[in-house]
Amino acid sequence: GAVVSQHPSWVICKSGTSVKIECRSLDFQATTMFWYRQFPKQSLMLMATSNEGSKATYEQGVEKDKFLINHASLTLSTLTVTSAHPEDSSFYICSATSGLGTDTQYFGPGTRLTVL
Amino acid sequence: AQKITQTQPGMFVQEKEAVTLDCTYDTSDPSYGLFWYKQPSSGEMIFLIYQGSYDQQNATEGRYSLNFQKARKSANLVISASQLGDSAMYFCAMREGPSSGTYKYIFGTGTRLKVLA
Numbered sequence: 001g002a003v004v005s006q007h008p009s010w011v012i013c014k015s016g017t018s019v020k021i022e023c024r025s026l027d028f029q030a031t032t033m034f035w036y037r038q039f040p041k042q043s044l045m046l047m048a049t050s051n052e053g054s055k056a057t058y059e060q061g062v063e064k065d066k067f068l069i070n071h072a073s074l075t076l077s078t079l080t081v082t083s084a085h086p087e088d089s090s091f092y093i094c095s096a097t098s099g100l101g102t103d104t105q106y107f108g109p110g111t112r113l114t115v116l
Numbered sequence: 117a118q119k120i121t122q123t124q125p126g127m128f129v130q131e132k133e134a135v136t137l138d139c140t141y142d143t144s145d146p147s148y149g150l151f152w153y154k155q156p157s158s159g160e161m162i163f164l165i166y167q168g169s170y171d172q173q174n175a176t177e178g179r180y181s182l183n184f185q186k187a188r189k190s191a192n193l194v195i196s197a198s199q200l201g202d203s204a205m206y207f208c209a210m211r212e213g214p215s216s217g218t219y220k221y222i223f224g225t226g227t228r229l230k231v232l233a
Binding site: 097110 | 149151153158159160161162163166168207209211219221223224225226
């Protein structure tokens, strides 16, 4: 159980375009989903926390208008990188919690974004 | 101040031997959770083990055990009988809160483990 999928697993796009990344909890209802960014050989940097049906809470320094997060249902959250630039190239990884028990975060496999 | 500290950027262990990965934490919240995740080169974060702040016994999951010393605020991961497939990055994480209705998770900087044949 506790499987989280993420799509796409990798994407290459041109500078100025927008990219949407989907995060789905496959076998549980995710009351909360998190979006992280990870640079090579570094730890995870939390970008935002989203609860189903409400606006995402962004961490300090993360641009809300650039990284649009939508948590439309208990199994789906999307991250849209708008007007992507080369400096947005990174590994983006989502996680989900059910809000039950130990409230363990289960992670998706990540999306590697390269902006040319 | 760092809330989660992993002091070992890299570790080597011989196959079939045990290894301990260190993690110390800092919180004033009486209720918290501690997690260990494994991140192989593929990038996925794999949940390994959980320890609650009120748990009396150390958590164990197969070859993984968590050496929880609450007074010292440490939550070291012990991997017994290391296998080549254990080579990966390992992250310690803490859950605090909830604050404003949402838990906050904090990750350490990670320890890269290399298992030698």
